[in-house]
Amino acid sequence: MSDLVAPADEGGAWTIVGSTFDPESQVSAATVWTAEDGRRWERATVEPAALGTDESMAAAVPADGGLLAVGHVGTGERSDAAIWRLSDGQWSQERPEAMAGEH
Helix, strand or coil, X not given: CCEEECCCCCCCCEEEEEEEEECCCCEEEEEEEEECCCCCCEEEXXXXXXXXXXXXXXXXXXXXXXXXXXXXXXXXXXXXEEEEEEECCEEEEECCHHHCCCC
């Protein structure tokens, strides 16, 4: 777990972003936990952009009716920055050209 985001508005959910490690595949997946009351948490693994590649969220903030998270894709010197956006209840990864390239 990397970051805790308070509800953006009355009745909204608490959100934690981070990653979970799957020992079978040896890959980390971007993961989000949410709780309406801050007590009963539900975990959701974000659909990876590329199978077999580590993905991890490091921080998140409320943005445009959803959330915006930053983190990385890949491992070590082969990793790149990544952005995820939560919109209409779905997370999607965005990889702007400026965040790719020579690692």
